[in-house]
Amino acid sequence: MDLTHVRTMWAQDRASAALGIECRGVTHTDGLGAATASMTVTETMVNGHDICHGGLIFTLADSAFALACNAGGAPTVAATCDISFIAAARLGDTLLATAAERITYGRNGVTDVTVTRESDHVVVAEFRGRSRSIPPSAQA
Numbered sequence: 001m002d003l004t005h006v007r008t009m010w011a012q013d014r015a016s017a018a019l020g021i022e023c024r025g026v027t028h029t030d031g032l033g034a035a036t037a038s039m040t041v042t043e044t045m046v047n048g049h050d051i052c053h054g055g056l057i058f059t060l061a062d063s064a065f066a067l068a069c070n071a072g073g074a075p076t077v078a079a080t081c082d083i084s085f086i087a088a089a090r091l092g093d094t095l096l097a098t099a100a101e102r103i104t105y106g107r108n109g110v111t112d113v114t115v116t117r118e119s120d121h122v123v124v125a126e127f128r129g130r131s132r133s134i135p136p137s138a139q140a
Contacts, residue, residue: 001028006070016063019045019056024096026067032101033071033111037064038118040094052089061113061127064097068111071101074133076109081129087122094118097127107133 003026010016010023016037024036039060047053061083069076089095099113113127 001071002073003028003071005073005075006033006067009070009075010067013063013066015059019059021060021063023067026071028071028073031072031104033068033099034101035064035067035071035099037067037097037099038094039097041089041091043091046091050090052091052093052095054083054085057085057089057095057115057125058083058127060095060097061099061115061125062129064099064113065111065127065129065131068099068101068113069109069129069131072104074107075136076131076133079108079130079132081127083125083127085125087117087124089117089124095124109133 021037021039026035041052045052045056096118097113097115102110109131111129115125116123
């Protein structure tokens with residue numbers, strides 16, 4: 001599968017880059033995308049409870065979601081997403097977001113993302129995103 005579209009999208013993702021989110025891999029097999037992304041929690045990412053801000057964990061999961069659902073080559077955006085926070089992440093933790101498209105139908109898809117702590121593989125969050133492909137002319 002040609003991953004040019006998703007690699008171009010990732011290269012232009014300034015939000016993920018600003019947070020230090022790295023793409024560790026993208027695949028597209030049997031019509032479904034998968035991706036892994038990582039982020040190390042820095043001191044500007046912790047909240048008043050001295051744990052990683054949930055919005056930044058969401059952003060990491062959303063970035064992996066974007067990689068996975070765009071791996072098929074069609075420009076694809078989030079329609080809805082939700083997240084369940086399971087365990088805390090702390091300063092210095094490296095988080096891994098592993099995304100897998102579960103199904104695509106028409107212009108729609110469902111992708112699950114599991115965020116874990118790299119050091120001990122504890123699940124930090126579970127994220128589900130629903131995607132919608134858009135016509136290239138709708139990008140603006």
